[in-house]
Amino acid sequence: MTGLIVAMTILGAAVGLALAWPLIKRRSSPATRADYDLTVFRDQLAEIERDAAGGLLDAEAAEAARLEVQRRLLAADAERAATTPTADASAPRPARVTAALVACGVPLAAAVFYLLHGSPFQPDQPYAGRDIAAESHRVAGVGGQGQAQADPAQQAAEAAQKRDMEAAVARLEKKLEEDPDDIDGWLLLGRSYIALDRNDDAMAAYGKARALADGRPDVEVTYAEGLILAGGMKVVEPAAEIFRAVTEKAPFEPKSRYYLGLKKAQEGDTAGALQDWADLVAISEADAPWVPIVRNQIMRAAEELNIDPATVQMSDAARELIASQPPVLR
Structure with missing residues (x-):
């Protein structure tokens, strides 16, 4: 007691x-x-x-x-x-x-x-007076039954989630019929289509957003990413052209710089990719969430070239960019 x-x-x-x-x-x-x-x-x-x-x-x-x-x-x-x-x-x-x-x-x-x-x-029930074997059997039976039902339950949950998403997409499509000038709505619809593996529909939605956005960098990058997805994760030239234009307009935009480096790596120019990624790390804030990803790419490229990644320095162009727009002025 x-x-x-x-x-x-x-x-x-x-x-x-x-x-x-x-x-x-x-x-x-x-x-x-x-x-x-x-x-x-x-x-x-x-x-x-x-x-x-x-x-x-x-x-x-x-x-x-x-x-x-x-x-x-x-x-x-x-x-x-x-x-x-x-x-x-x-x-x-x-x-x-x-x-x-x-x-x-x-x-x-x-x-x-x-x-x-x-x-x-x-009063407590003495341990010696309990039927431990029967209790263990009951517990094992309950556990086994729960495990057997886990997969169907998960499948049902995934099916329900997909139905919910399809319903949300249908509502968004209807909303855009009423307000076809909603750029962010078209971007959201494109991302939703990608989640449903409707890549062609996604590119159509991104295209409408791009036509409305008049060169807005984030829209341009999203459209170019769609081209990469459609190209089997290869940075195709039309996407690279968009990234180059974005870099000219918004030189600190990270995705465009990352993908341009990736294109060089995919084409065998590992040294060029390494320099692009080193420049991206140099112009980024130290705690930017993409920095670890880019550093990992730098390590792999340096290993391929058999050089010490610590010896890779930023280019003169990156140095001039930082001097012209320090972090406090961005």
Whole structure:
């Protein structure tokens, strides 16, 4: 009995603290879908590297997988940059009072409820008197049945998710029929089509956004990425032309510089790709989320060229660009 009371006291305190903690701690900015995507894509890149090192993926398949995940990571970073909210202040005093009431009141209420409706004086059942084999069999049976049903449930959830997305796409299509000049709406529709593997429809939607945007860099880059996707993750020349034009207009835009370097690598100009990526890292903020991706590409290119990546310096053009537009003026 004493042991039960001690255990209940500890559990009650733990539950009260768990409920009160969100009211006490400093509130941080809520995680966005883009934050989740960035984490997933980084994990996918690491998994690809492990599979390639273990021989599960050949060089061509590994490179194609890297390019697709890197494209998605860059897109997710752009989405996060556009939607990141400002962090909230710490919890106000009323919230702390509420936290104290919750921390104390929940365990107390649970104890009163157990005393009124439970069996606090029921003696323990000796371990020797229990049928452990029968209990283990019941537990194993429940676990096995749950495992057998996991796959159908997952399939049903995925099917429901796809239906929901198709319904959302249908609503967006109808909205754009009523407001065909919504550039961001066309971009969203294009991304939704890609998620549904409707690449031709995606390019049509991106094309309409591009026609309306009058050279807006992010729209141009999105359209060019669609061309890369349609080209089997090869940076085709029409996409490269768009990236060059974007770089002229917005020299700090990271995606265009990254893909231009990638085109050189795909064409066998590893040294040129290495220089482009070194310049991209040099002109970027140190904590920019794409920097680790680009550094990884630099390491691979340097290894291929059998040189020390630490010896690769930014070009004179990059140095002049930084001098003309330091970070505080961008």
